[in-house]
Amino acid sequence: MNLIQYSKESIEELKKRVTWPTWDEAQRLTWVVAVATLLLAGVTALADAFFNNVVQGIFKLLN
Numbered sequence: 001m002n003l004i005q006y007s008k009e010s011i012e013e014l015k016k017r018v019t020w021p022t023w024d025e026a027q028r029l030t031w032v033v034a035v036a037t038l039l040l041a042g043v044t045a046l047a048d049a050f051f052n053n054v055v056q057g058i059f060k061l062l063n
Helices: 003-016 023-062
Strands: none
Touching: none
């Protein structure tokens, strides 16, 4: 299969076979992703602060 045929078939599949979300669904799912990203960032920041304190405590004990 050559590149041109592959491109044409890909475009046809995107137009006819893919089920796209509605505008309301896309907006709702965008908010879900944004909130999940912020929560994960918060958990990561808390874990970073915790482990930072642990490592600093170990260095203080060794010093």
